Amino acid sequence: MSQSKPLSLHVPEPTGRPGCKTDFSYLRLNAAGETRRPPVDVAPPDTADLAWALIRVLDESGNAVGPWAPEVDSDLLRFGLRTMMKTRIFDARMVIAQRQKKMSFYMTSLGEEALGTAQALALEDGDMHFPTYRQQSLLMAHKVSMVDMICQLLSNERDPLKGRQLPVMYSVRKSGFFTISGNLATQFVQAVGWGMASAIKGDTKIASGWIGDGATAESDFNTALTFAHVYRAPVILNVVNNQWAISTFQALAGGESVTFAARGVGSGIASLRVDGNDFLAVYAASRWAAERARSNLGPTLIEWVTYRAGPHSTSDDPSKYRPADDWTHFPLGDPIARLRLHLTLRGLWSDEEHEATQKELEAEIVAAQKEAEQYGTLANGRGPSAASMFEDVYKDMPEHLRRQREQSGV
Amino acid sequence: MTMIQALRSAMDVMLERDNNVVIYGQDVGYFGGVFRCTDGLQAKYGKSRVFDAPISEGGIVGTAVGMAAYGLRPVVEIQFADYFYPASDQIVSEAARLRYRSAGEFTAAMTIRMPCGGGIYGGQTHSQSPEAMFTHVCGLRTVMPSNPYDAKGLLISCIENDDPVIFLEPKRLYNGPFDGHHDKPVVPWSQHPLGEVPEGYYTVPLDTASVFRPGEDLTVITYGTMVFVAEAAARETGVDAEIIDLRSIWPLDLDAIVNSVKKTGRCVVVHEATRTSGFGAELVALVQEHCFYHLEAPVERVTGWDTPYPHAQEWAYFPGPDRVGAAFKRAMEA
Numbered sequence: 001m002s003q004s005k006p007l008s009l010h011v012p013e014p015t016g017r018p019g020c021k022t023d024f025s026y027l028r029l030n031a032a033g034e035t036r037r038p039p040v041d042v043a044p045p046d047t048a049d050l051a052w053a054l055i056r057v058l059d060e061s062g063n064a065v066g067p068w069a070p071e072v073d074s075d076l077l078r079f080g081l082r083t084m085m086k087t088r089i090f091d092a093r094m095v096i097a098q099r100q101k102k103m104s105f106y107m108t109s110l111g112e113e114a115l116g117t118a119q120a121l122a123l124e125d126g127d128m129h130f131p132t133y134r135q136q137s138l139l140m141a142h143k144v145s146m147v148d149m150i151c152q153l154l155s156n157e158r159d160p161l162k163g164r165q166l167p168v169m170y171s172v173r174k175s176g177f178f179t180i181s182g183n184l185a186t187q188f189v190q191a192v193g194w195g196m197a198s199a200i201k202g203d204t205k206i207a208s209g210w211i212g213d214g215a216t217a218e219s220d221f222n223t224a225l226t227f228a229h230v231y232r233a234p235v236i237l238n239v240v241n242n243q244w245a246i247s248t249f250q251a252l253a254g255g256e257s258v259t260f261a262a263r264g265v266g267s268g269i270a271s272l273r274v275d276g277n278d279f280l281a282v283y284a285a286s287r288w289a290a291e292r293a294r295s296n297l298g299p300t301l302i303e304w305v306t307y308r309a310g311p312h313s314t315s316d317d318p319s320k321y322r323p324a325d326d327w328t329h330f331p332l333g334d335p336i337a338r339l340r341l342h343l344t345l346r347g348l349w350s351d352e353e354h355e356a357t358q359k360e361l362e363a364e365i366v367a368a369q370k371e372a373e374q375y376g377t378l379a380n381g382r383g384p385s386a387a388s389m390f391e392d393v394y395k396d397m398p399e400h401l402r403r404q405r406e407q408s409g410v
Numbered sequence: 411m412t413m414i415q416a417l418r419s420a421m422d423v424m425l426e427r428d429n430n431v432v433i434y435g436q437d438v439g440y441f442g443g444v445f446r447c448t449d450g451l452q453a454k455y456g457k458s459r460v461f462d463a464p465i466s467e468g469g470i471v472g473t474a475v476g477m478a479a480y481g482l483r484p485v486v487e488i489q490f491a492d493y494f495y496p497a498s499d500q501i502v503s504e505a506a507r508l509r510y511r512s513a514g515e516f517t518a519a520m521t522i523r524m525p526c527g528g529g530i531y532g533g534q535t536h537s538q539s540p541e542a543m544f545t546h547v548c549g550l551r552t553v554m555p556s557n558p559y560d561a562k563g564l565l566i567s568c569i570e571n572d573d574p575v576i577f578l579e580p581k582r583l584y585n586g587p588f589d590g591h592h593d594k595p596v597v598p599w600s601q602h603p604l605g606e607v608p609e610g611y612y613t614v615p616l617d618t619a620s621v622f623r624p625g626e627d628l629t630v631i632t633y634g635t636m637v638f639v640a641e642a643a644a645r646e647t648g649v650d651a652e653i654i655d656l657r658s659i660w661p662l663d664l665d666a667i668v669n670s671v672k673k674t675g676r677c678v679v680v681h682e683a684t685r686t687s688g689f690g691a692e693l694v695a696l697v698q699e700h701c702f703y704h705l706e707a708p709v710e711r712v713t714g715w716d717t718p719y720p721h722a723q724e725w726a727y728f729p730g731p732d733r734v735g736a737a738f739k740r741a742m743e744a
Contacts, residue, residue, distance in 0.1 A: 128479075128480075130476075160513060161511065161512065161513045162513050164510060164511060164513065165511055169511070171511070171512040171513070171515050171516065172515075173512070173515040173516060178479065178516065179508065179511055179512035179515060179516050181503060181504060181507075181511070182503075183499055183503040183504070186472065186475075186499060186500060186503060186504050189468065189469055189472030189473055189475075189476065189500070190472055190473070190475045190476035190479065190504065191476060192472075192473055192476060193472060193473030193474060193475060193476025193477045193479075193480075194476035194477065194479055194480045195476075196473055196476070196477060197432075197476065197477040197480035197481070197482045198480065199458075200432060200458050200459075200477075200482065201480075201482075207476070219468060219496070220468060220469075220472060220499070220500075223466050223468050223469035223472060224469075224472075226464055226466060226469060227464065227466070227469045227473055230464055392509050392510045392513055392514050393509070393510050393548050393549050394509070394549065394551075394573045394661075395509070395517070395571075395572040395573055398617070398661040399617075399661065399664060400661060400664075
């Protein structure tokens with residue numbers, strides 16, 4: 001064949017830009033209950049169809065249907081709804097605090113609250129999450145002190161990380177929440193290593209790694225899959241596909257015409273693609289993957305299909321690159337609204353209770369913020385001591401840091 | 411023991427002493443390493459303690475960070491220092507900062523072994539000395555032995571240390587000392603006193619330099635292969651050089667440097683690595699800062715040229731005894 005026409009470079013574009021509507025038909029969707037549930041010892045290549053389908057439990061009317069509908073006691077579901085609400089209210093409150101310049105920066109998880117919440121409840125104490133900066137719902141599900149969290153955000157005198165870290169980069173070892181790094185994807189490999197360590201020691205704990213759709217383009221994503229597969233590491237590899245990496249549509253991360261779950265199958269890892277806004281599906285798939293890992297059957301990759309409803313961060317204005325009303329058109333809706341509908345349908349929740357819970361959580365968060373602000377805010381400059389800046393670089397402070405601390409006059 | 415046997419012995423001792431020590435890297439397990447440094451360890455301790463890894467430096471270091479966070483004490487190998495670059499992010503952004511950014515909640519007690527250095531016709535990607543890439547990173551320790559006794563004692567200290575350590579092994583010294591005289595036959599470690607290595611556990615302390623050759627005329631600050639080159643240069647020029655083998659490159663033993671330079675009044679810094687922004691620049695700055703009024707001559711630097719490490723021009727590149735000796739003379743005549 002002779003090549004007569006000049007070549008052209010293909011640069012993927014989202015269908016929806018400001019002022020027009022996104023065509024969400026690119027999402028490969030299934031109806032609730034439609035996708036099969038394999039045994040936990042399934043051979044990875046036999047999950048190929050699941051990596052291109054979508055596991056969903058809650059249907060349009062709020063019923064839990066199909067093989068993935070989990071048996072969950074109603075207290076857990078009610079706690080799940082409450083935790084998602086708490087995460088969302090906390091986020092909203094912290095955005096206000098950022099606008100008031102009490103803190104320098106914040107990132108919400110609006111629309112993604114089901115992921116950390118349901119998975120935290122599906123795992124056990126002692127398991128370790130390797131989160132990104134958008135899994136604060138894990139902390140909420142573990143009932144981590146909101147005062148401690150806000151102190152970190154404020155970098156104040158009570159900040160557990162002594163003012164060294166950008167807001168949101170929490171570290172809560174006792175709640176199975178690994179120290180967050182600004183460098184994307186690094187923790188995905190570390191999660192695999194942690195799982196390998198658990199296996200080396202003959203432990204029963206498992207690891208859970210988290211990554212966004214954009215960060216799958218980092219080399220550490222591929223590395224994590226290879227190591228997890230080679231050593232059959234007890235790890236859940238979570239890809240949160242919220243469609244956006246700051247201003248970049250998921251197609252530019254390599255999602256055009258393919259799924260991120262399919263990458264797992266290509267690496268020999270059992271893989272699922274799940275409705276990330278369906279609390280019951282997130283819980284059921286997480287349980288499945290955790291059981292698989294804990295039974296020494298190997299890793300699982302899960303692509304969670306969701307939508308980043310809020311700005312990327314407080315430094316971002318999404319109206320400059322996508323339609324303002326995009327979330328209202330996203331076919332998988334709002335995780336809180338969907339679980340609320342389901343619980344209401346089952347008589348486990350009511351509008352009155354919802355209102356009351358909302359008020360109660362708001363008061364709880366306001367009180368936590370008030371308490372945290374007693375220890376200072378960025379605005380009033382009551383931060384950790386400058387001398388503490390030199391600590392923890394090494395286990396013991398070396399001579400050159402002692403000299404620098406002295407020179408700094410702190 | 412050769413340096414290879416000494417390093418192997420250090421890992422053997424630590425695998426025996428501490429169940430949390432695990433060793434892995436490319437070709438490290440069954441085969442025992444391309445330099446034989448882990449020979450027989452997998453057979454002795456099993457595949458869950460000593461194992462082969464995929465060819466992925468970022469994966470090797472990244473999983474080690476995760477293992478260290480769990481509480482293991484990984485000792486991983488990068489086959490050549492020239493190939494650490496894909497692991498840069500995990501080394502600089504993660505291993506080095508884990509303790510600091512988590513306020514001590516998570517730590518990275520891990521050792522990364524990397525064969526380094528030239529003088530073996532290794533060309534561009536089997537000869538580099540990237541120590542300055544690491545000394546610039548806060549939170550890392552960088553260590554380089556020059557002989558079998560130190561190699562074993564330092565490696566045990568590194569494995570036991572709770573900070574992340576970059577352990578650079580001059581592969582030119584693996585089988586015997588090398589003074590830069592490539593035209594002469596190499597003497598094996600079995601004929602050198604520093605080749606005498608105890609079988610069991612012992613340590614050589616970190617942050618402690620050794621005076622490899624005491625002298626009165628000038629101070630040589632160096633490490634790795636260059637220790638022997640400097641010794642040859644002293645012998646051949648008749649300059650009574652005091653040769654300081656840093657051993658711990660950073661954090662370093664400042665007192666040893668300052669005491670020696672204050673005594674001699676002259677200083678020559680020698681390393682294989684390229685000159686500009688090499689670790690020698692930090693050494694010169696420290697000497698200038700702490701010994702200014704004792705200096706009787708400008709501080710000299712003898713280093714690799716600011717070029718990639720060539721193949722055919724090996725001995726025009728490698729800072730041999732002639733170049734080092736010439737610097738000694740310049741320093742004495744100044």
